Amino acid sequence: MNPVMIVTDSSAYLPPDLVATHPIRVIPLTLNWDGQTYRDGVDIQATEFYNRLSKSSTLPSTSQIPPGDFENIIKELLAVDYDVLLLPISSGISGSYQSAASVVNNFPADRVVLLDTKLVSMALSFQVLAAARAAAAGANLTECRQVAQKAYSQIGVYFTVDTLKYLAAGGRINSAKRLLGAALNIKPILEIRDGKIELVDSIRTRKKAIDRMLQLVEDGIGGRSPVRISVFHALANETAEELIGIAQARFSPIECILSEISPVVGSHVGPGTVAIAYQAGG
Numbered sequence: 001m002n003p004v005m006i007v008t009d010s011s012a013y014l015p016p017d018l019v020a021t022h023p024i025r026v027i028p029l030t031l032n033w034d035g036q037t038y039r040d041g042v043d044i045q046a047t048e049f050y051n052r053l054s055k056s057s058t059l060p061s062t063s064q065i066p067p068g069d070f071e072n073i074i075k076e077l078l079a080v081d082y083d084v085l086l087l088p089i090s091s092g093i094s095g096s097y098q099s100a101a102s103v104v105n106n107f108p109a110d111r112v113v114l115l116d117t118k119l120v121s122m123a124l125s126f127q128v129l130a131a132a133r134a135a136a137a138g139a140n141l142t143e144c145r146q147v148a149q150k151a152y153s154q155i156g157v158y159f160t161v162d163t164l165k166y167l168a169a170g171g172r173i174n175s176a177k178r179l180l181g182a183a184l185n186i187k188p189i190l191e192i193r194d195g196k197i198e199l200v201d202s203i204r205t206r207k208k209a210i211d212r213m214l215q216l217v218e219d220g221i222g223g224r225s226p227v228r229i230s231v232f233h234a235l236a237n238e239t240a241e242e243l244i245g246i247a248q249a250r251f252s253p254i255e256c257i258l259s260e261i262s263p264v265v266g267s268h269v270g271p272g273t274v275a276i277a278y279q280a281g282g
Contacts, residue, residue, distance in 0.1 A: 001140050002081050002082060002083045002111070002140075002141075003023065003081070003082055003083070003135065004023065004082065004083045004084070004085055004131075004134075004135035004139065004140065004141050004144045005023050005024070005025055005077050005082040005083070005084055005085070005135070006022075006023060006024050006025070006085050006087060006128055006131050006132045006135060006144070007024075007025045007026075007027065007070075007073055007074075007077075007084055007085070007086050007087065008024065008025075008026055008027070008086075008087045008088060008124065008125075008128045009026065009027045009028070009029055009065060009088050009089055009096055010026055010027070010028040010029050010039075010040040010041045010042075010262050010264060011029060011040070011089040011094070011120050011121060011124065011262050011264055011265050012026070012089075012120075012121065012122070012124040012125040012128055012262075013041065013046070013121060013122070013125070013232070013259055013260065013261060013262035013265070014026065014125045014128065014129075014259075015257065015259055018125075018129065022129065022132040022133070022135075022136060023082075023132050023135045023136055024128060024129075024132050025073060025077070026041075027065050027069050027070070027073060027088075028040045028041055028042050029062060029063065029064070029065055029089075029094070029096065029262075029264040030062070030063045030264075031044065031049075031060045031061070031062055031063075031263055031264060031267060032060060032061045032062070032063060033056075033058070033060035033061075034058055037063075038263070040262055040263050040264040041262060041263070044263055045263075046234070046260035046261065046262065046263055046266065047235070047260065049263035049266060049267075050234050050235035050260075050263075050266060050271045051235070053266070053267070053270070053271055054235065054271045059166070059169055059267065060263075060267045061267075062094075062264050062267055062268070064094050064095035064096040064098070064099055065088070065096040065099050065100070066099060067099045067100070067102045067103045068103075069099075070086065070099060070100045070103050070104075071103045071106070074086075074103070074104075074107055074112055078107065078111060078112070083110075083111050083112070083113075083140070083141040084107075084111065084112045084113070084141075085113050085115070085131055085135075085141060085144050085145060085148065086100050086104070086112070086113065086114040086115065087115055087117050087124070087127060087128050087131065087148060088100055088114075088117065089117070089119075089120050089124060090116065090117055090118045090119055090120055090124075090192065090195040090196070091116045091118070091195060092118065092194070092195035092196040093120055093192075093195065093196065093197070097114070097116050100114050101114060110141070111141070113141055113145050115145065115148055115149065116195065117148075117152070117195075118152065118192070118194060118195030119152065119155065119157070119192060119195075120157075120192060120265060121157070121232055121261055121262065121265050121275065121277070122157070122230035122232045122257060122259055122275070122277045123155050123156070123157035123192060123230075123277040125230065125257075125259075125277075126151060126154075126155050126228060126230065126277060126279040126282075127148050127151045127152060127155060128148075130147050130148060130150075130151040130279070130282055131144045131145075131147050131148040131151070133147075134147040150282065151279065151282050154224070154279045154280050154281045154282040155277065155278065155279050156191070156216075156217065156220040156277065156278055156280075157191060157192050157275060157276070157277040157278075158189055158190070158191050158200065158213045158216050158217065158275065158276055158277075159189070159190055159191075159213075159269070159273055159274065159275030159276070160187050160188060160189050160190070160203075160206070160209040160210070160213065160273070160274055160275075161187075161188060161190070161269050161270060161272065161273045162187075162270060162271065162272030162273065163270055163272070164188060165270070166267065166268055166269055166270035167190075167197065167268060167269060167270075186202050186203070186204065187202070187203045187204070187205065187206050187208070187209035188201070188202050188203075188209075189201040189202070189203060189209055189212055189213055189216070191216075200216065206239065210239070210242075210243055210246075210274070213243075213276055214243075214246060214247065214250065214276070217229075217247070217251070217276055217278050218250070218251070220278060220280065221251065221278055221280040222280065224280035224281035225280070225281065226253070226254040226280075226281070226282075227251045227252065227253045227254065227278060227279070227280050228253050228254060228255040228256075228257075228278065228279040228280075228282075229244070229247045229248070229251055229253040229255070229256050229257070229276065229277070229278055230256070230257040230258075230259065230276070230277045230278075231243050231244040231247065231256075231257075231258050231259075231274070231275070231276050231277075232257075232258070232259045232260060232261050232274075232275050232276075232277070233260060233261060233273060233274045233275065234260065234261045234266045234269060234270065234271050234272065234273040234274075235271040235272060236271070236272050236273065236274045239274050240258060240274055241258065243274060243276060244256060244258050247276060251278070253278075261273060261275065
């Protein structure tokens with residue numbers, strides 16, 4: 001039986017120490033900005049990106065991972081006798097899944113498997129880590145795929161943004177343009193549902209939005225255990241630290257991760273975004 005390597009993309013924005021200690025490979029997505037191309041998390045880091053974005057008169061565009069990048073890493077891993085489980089960003093958010101799908105049929109189906117994760121950012125990381133832990137424990141490719149599929153049903157993610165202009169500009173949410181005319185202090189709460197960004201609620205203040213997200217997380221956990229929590233943000237460290245402190249006290253997670261949102265994802269949500277993801281029962 002071959003060992004299994006989990007391949008994901010930089011939208012997951014896994015902390016480097018977790019990548020280094022698990023069978024995980026990360027392919028960077030790319031940003032195009034003012035005539036320059038940047039590899040997400042390689043050529044430009046989150047804090048640098050958000051500081052620039054908050055002052056910029058132009059918005060970056062993002063590019064899906066080209067098929068050749070998936071093909072190259074699959075060939076590299078097969079050559080050293082790894083089986084490969086591909087877990088890219090949701091197909092409803094990026095075309096990277098389609099890029100991977102265009103090349104996986106060139107490889108043996110019992111050696112390379114692609115899943116539409118329907119997740120992004122640290123919610124995707126929970127799925128990746130679940131599969132990677134199984135791989136590290138000796139699970140085969142089929143078992144790792146089953147673990148990833150089960151993890152999807154255990155994961156939820158909610159986030160609030162300072163402004164919907166970034167989501168509207170990128171066409172990532174249908175209701176964004178409708179809400180742009182709302183009062184300036186409206187704080188929308190959004191979730192990743194069936195692989196797409198959907199509006200959950202609109203709250204008048206950031207504090208109430210945070211309270212509402214915590215209640216949504218509690219409802220999603222539904223008494224299941226163990227619980228894993230991640231809070232991630234775009235240039236909103238103070239709010240994120242407050243949120244993760246409350247979540248630790250309220251949900252007693254066995255794992256708690258604080259991370260920034262990757263530049264590629266952040267380009268669509270903007271500075272000031274705060275998010276919380278959970279995995280319950282896994």
